[in-house]
Amino acid sequence: AQKITQTQPGMFVQEKEAVTLDCTYDTSDPSYGLFWYKQPSSGEMIFLIYQGSYDQQNATEGRYSLNFQKARKSANLVISASQLGDSAMYFCAMRVLPGNQFYFGTGTSLTVIP
């Protein structure tokens, strides 16, 4: 069965510190993609970062990096130098092939403290 698990319902981080949001996944398909999305209080879903199952290097996008540990089936999001605007809900998601069906985790609410 395909599944995404986010075990941290809420997280707090001091401004300018780094924070790691956990995500584990479960799939038997060899080809899959992993995504992180941000949902601010305004409600829109914003794409942050992508990692393919065959990618050898961890993905990075500005202050965001994805710590991909394939053997552990984890895809943690690392946000460096947190800013107040990073306060939001963060969702981890997985897309499996060949069907291209998507699975989302339950989300982690991040609060950045000044």
Add this chain to the structure above:
Amino acid sequence: EAQVTQNPRYLITVTGKKLTVTCSQNMNHEYMSWYRQDPGLGLRQIYYSMNVEVTDKGDVPEGYKVSRKEKRNFPLILESPSPNQTSLYFCASSSLAGGKNIQYFGAGTRLSVL
């Protein structure tokens, strides 16, 4: 401007009254999808479409219908809405070229069924 447009943004209806939520994208994306977001459950995929006239069930398709007659449009139909379909609904689209399938989301439709 590249965008996914959902209408209406807010909808209050009564049990059993058929409704349609429209979704349109202007990016010529092959893949379109509908999700519902409920507190504590994250986003769950309702239906998705890989191209015109091709639709597949996601995790929670019961009580919903979709159609993909044109590439840009992917309406979500609730033939006989019930209170348990009260939720926040998102439409998303993505290009299948390159294999990543990074989805871009509409602003959401908040539906209340009384």
